[in-house]
Amino acid sequence: MGRWDPDAAGRLREAAMRLYVERGYEQTTVADIAGEAGLTARTFFRHFADKREVLFAGSELLLARMVEALDAAPAADGPMRAVAAALAAAAQVLGHDPEFSRRRQSVIDTAAELRERELIKMVTIAEALTEGLRRRGVPARDASLAAEAGIVVFRVAWVQWLADAANPDLGKLMAATLDRLTTVTATH
Structure with missing residues (x-):
């Protein structure tokens, strides 16, 4: 999927959750989350202020x-x-x-x-x-x-x-x- 595909926020949220559960919150970076979702870190920051906010959106x-x-x-x-x-x-x-x-x-x-x-x-x-x-x-x-x-x-x-x-x-x-x-x- 390209970075302009629909529901980027949902994909980022699901990717973050997967990685947080597998690797741990502390060990997961924004770049990891974006990569897992098939998006860029820049796209991540369009939707969330930081990796913590994925959980509180x-x-x-x-x-x-x-x-x-x-x-x-x-x-x-x-x-x-x-x-x-x-x-x-x-x-x-x-x-x-x-x-x-x-x-x-x-x-x-x-x-x-x-x-x-x-x-x-x-x-x-x-x-x-x-x-x-x-x-x-x-x-x-x-x-x-x-x-x-x-x-x-x-x-x-x-x-x-x-x-x-x-x-x-x-x-x-x-x-x-x-x-x-x-x-x-x-x-x-």
């Missing part, structure tokens, strides 16, 4: 969908129901390809800089959800607590979803995890 879409869902929740919904709507949106964005997500997470787990980038993504989402809840009139402390609780639910459900190939519905798992949080906090 789409974070902006995830954030936008979560905030849109939170904003679209009925005005009468309390903070956690609005956060539940954001979690459902996250599941719609992320829940389509569990095998890719498992491979991606296995790569992230191997490198401190990737784990740090993942944590930064979660903080960014929590901040955006907090702001969204504040726009809904939720007091700052409650907005922060609800948003952070939502991130905990997101992360716990995500790990369970990745670990259990028999449970393909991330949305149901997020909802069940939120229900479980409600149960756990009610029985403290």
